[in-house]
Amino acid sequence: MHQSCAIVGTAAAAVLAWTMASAAAQEPAQPPRTVKEVMTTMTVPASEAIFRAASESPRNDEQWAALGKAAETLAASGRLLMTPALARDTAAWTAFSRTLVAQATALSKITEAKRGDALEQAGNDLYETCETCHMRYLEDAK
Ligand code: HEC
Numbered sequence: 001m002h003q004s005c006a007i008v009g010t011a012a013a014a015v016l017a018w019t020m021a022s023a024a025a026q027e028p029a030q031p032p033r034t035v036k037e038v039m040t041t042m043t044v045p046a047s048e049a050i051f052r053a054a055s056e057s058p059r060n061d062e063q064w065a066a067l068g069k070a071a072e073t074l075a076a077s078g079r080l081l082m083t084p085a086l087a088r089d090t091a092a093w094t095a096f097s098r099t100l101v102a103q104a105t106a107l108s109k110i111t112e113a114k115r116g117d118a119l120e121q122a123g124n125d126l127y128e129t130c131e132t133c134h135m136r137y138l139e140d141a142k
Pocket residue numbers: 035036039040043044047081093096097100126127129130131133134137138
C-alpha cells in the first residue's frame with residue numbers, strides 16, 4: 001500500500017518536472033535520453049524557428065544568427081537520433097536521421113549566406129522529413 005503510493009507520487013512528480021522542463025527548455029540542461037526528449041527539447045523548438053523564418057525571413061543579423069543556432073540544434077538532434085541508444089532500427093531510421101542532419105547543415109549555410117529566398121523550400125523539405133519519419137515510427141500518425 002505504502003509502496004504503491006510512493007510510486008504514484010514519484011510518477012506525478014516526474015510528470016510535473018517534465019512539464020516544467022519542456023515548457024522552459026530551449027537548451028536542454030542535460031543530454032536528452034529518449035527520442036521524445038530529443039524531439040521536445042531540440043528538434044521541435046529548432047524546427048519551429050525555421051518554419052517561422054520560412055514565412056517571415058529574418059530581418060537583421062541578430063535574427064539570422066538566432067536562426068543559425070536553431071539549424072545547429074536541429075543538426076545536433078539528428079546526430080543524437082542516430083546514436084545506438086536512440087535508434088529504433090538500422091537502415092530507415094538512420095536514413096531519416098541523416099536527412100535531418102543534411103537539411104539542417106544546408107540551413108546553416110543558408111543562414112550564413114543570409115539567403116531569405118531559400119528558406120521556404122528548405123522549410124518544406126524539412127517538414128517532409130518530419131512527416132515521413134513519423135508516418136513510419138509514430139503510432140498516432142499512422
Ligand atoms: C528519425 C525519425 C524522426 C524524425 C526525422 C523526426 N521525428 Fe519527431 N518523433 C519521432 C518519434 C519516434 C517520436 C515519438 C517519440 C516517443 O513518444 O517515444 C517523435 C515525436 C515527435 C513529437 C511528439 C513529442 C511528444 O510530445 O510526444 C513531435 C512534436 C515531433 N516528433 C516533431 C518533429 C518535427 C517537427 C520533426 C522535423 C523537424 C521531427 N519530429 C522529425 C521520430 C522522428
